[in-house]
Amino acid sequence: MKKNALIIGAGGVAQVVAHKCAQNNDVLGDIHIASRTLSKCEAILESVREKDAMKVEGVLEAHQVDAMDSSAVADLIRKTGAQIVINVGSAFVNMTVMDACIETGAAYIDTAIHEEPDKICETPPWYANYEWKKRDRCAEKGVTAILGAGFDPGVVNAFARFAIDEYMDEVKSIDIVDINAGSHGKYFATNFDPEINFREFTGVVYYWEDGEWKEKKMFETGRDWDLPVVGTCRAYQSGHDEVHSLATNYPQADVRFWMGFGDHYINVFTVLQNLGLLSEQPVKTAEGLEVVPLKVVKAVLPDPSSLAPNYTGKTCIGDLVKGIKDSKETEVFVYNVADHKDAYNEVGSQGISYTAGVPPVAAAMLVASGEWDAKTMVNVEELDPKPFFTILDKIGLPTRVLEGGLGGKDKAWNE
Numbered sequence: 001m002k003k004n005a006l007i008i009g010a011g012g013v014a015q016v017v018a019h020k021c022a023q024n025n026d027v028l029g030d031i032h033i034a035s036r037t038l039s040k041c042e043a044i045l046e047s048v049r050e051k052d053a054m055k056v057e058g059v060l061e062a063h064q065v066d067a068m069d070s071s072a073v074a075d076l077i078r079k080t081g082a083q084i085v086i087n088v089g090s091a092f093v094n095m096t097v098m099d100a101c102i103e104t105g106a107a108y109i110d111t112a113i114h115e116e117p118d119k120i121c122e123t124p125p126w127y128a129n130y131e132w133k134k135r136d137r138c139a140e141k142g143v144t145a146i147l148g149a150g151f152d153p154g155v156v157n158a159f160a161r162f163a164i165d166e167y168m169d170e171v172k173s174i175d176i177v178d179i180n181a182g183s184h185g186k187y188f189a190t191n192f193d194p195e196i197n198f199r200e201f202t203g204v205v206y207y208w209e210d211g212e213w214k215e216k217k218m219f220e221t222g223r224d225w226d227l228p229v230v231g232t233c234r235a236y237q238s239g240h241d242e243v244h245s246l247a248t249n250y251p252q253a254d255v256r257f258w259m260g261f262g263d264h265y266i267n268v269f270t271v272l273q274n275l276g277l278l279s280e281q282p283v284k285t286a287e288g289l290e291v292v293p294l295k296v297v298k299a300v301l302p303d304p305s306s307l308a309p310n311y312t313g314k315t316c317i318g319d320l321v322k323g324i325k326d327s328k329e330t331e332v333f334v335y336n337v338a339d340h341k342d343a344y345n346e347v348g349s350q351g352i353s354y355t356a357g358v359p360p361v362a363a364a365m366l367v368a369s370g371e372w373d374a375k376t377m378v379n380v381e382e383l384d385p386k387p388f389f390t391i392l393d394k395i396g397l398p399t400r401v402l403e404g405g406l407g408g409k410d411k412a413w414n415e
Contacts, residue, residue: 016357121203
């Protein structure tokens with residue numbers, strides 16, 4: 001049965017979501033996209049039409065909405081008849097969009113934890129500060145809410161669940177590794193919203209180890225990872241969304257997140273931070289103008305969507321999961337490799353947007369089929385990963401496994 005989809009947001013990830021929804025509109029029905037800036041939504045839909053992406057004839061419409069206004073979002077859900085809302089707008093709008101879904105009964109899917117503009121890196125587990133407070137309400141109303149259904153968080157949560165279910169009697173550790181070995185040719189740019197990007201790395205690095213939350217500073221701990229296709233890359237332990245749900249659902253495991261950074265990024269980031277330019281708190285200029293330094297930095301950096309035409313190279317994102325099987329130590333690396341140029345050729349976006357935008361569409365298709373229509377709030381690792389991988393294989397993000405861990409036997413997940 002088709003279930004009409006409403007996409008919230010009009011950035012690089014939203015472009016991928018729109019293309020993938022159109023390519024699968026035999027399942028997802030009418031496709032609507034909305035943001036504060038109507039022209040951005042219309043440009044995305046024009047790119048869909050240029051690619052002739054619609055699988056079957058159907059509705060493709062753009063709308064203007066302030067996603068911070070929950071009643072306006074609810075009105076739009078009713079107007080469009082949307083039964084699934086894919087929220088790929090700013091992380092600042094999660095709660096208002098979710099409230100609109102709870103009010104109207106539409107399924108809700110997002111790709112990151114909610115954030116408040118004036119707060120960074122709140123008390124762990126982060127989901128407990130906002131989304132999880134609505135879990136009982138979702139269950140009462142039978143509303144499906146799938147949290148963090150991008151790649152990381154999202155697919156990597158499913159990787160962890162799959163590795164544990166298929167290869168282990170007991171899990172000991174989950175290390176998520178995110179490497180972008182691509183090049184965009186700019187002096188300095190971020191691969192997604194600069195404001196959200198910097199906020200991830202200016203706070204405390206929280207991780208779960210020995211059954212408790214521990215803390216580090218950003219760039220305090222780094223190590224070299226020898227990964228499939230991209231080779232040996234340096235990654236640093238970072239704070240990240242999926243650590244907070246995985247640590248709750250697998251409290252017996254150590255859970256850490258590692259992200260690749262080059263020396264140039266670290267140098268520029270450090271200068272900006274030391275100058276106070278990454279602060280989320282407003283300051284006044286000598287002329288009395290109030291500005292938020294982080295928003296000024298965002299305004300002068302390249303729009304992440306502008307990086308796509310010249311982006312080359314690949315990404316490798318995966319989970320190294322260790323545990324016990326038949327009383328013996330075991331490990332497995334579950335991963336995906338994506339290509340920036342392939343992503344641009346298909347949907348006009350770079351690889352980071354592609355890896356973030358394809359999974360929520362797969363999740364939406366599983367809600368439409370009923371396989372992931374949970375009628376309550378869940379994180380991705382609480383759902384069966386196999387149908388998720390099956391769709392991801394078909395629509396652009398195949399899952400592979402190294403049995404025995406890094407350097408082990410390489411195979412498709414379902415071989």
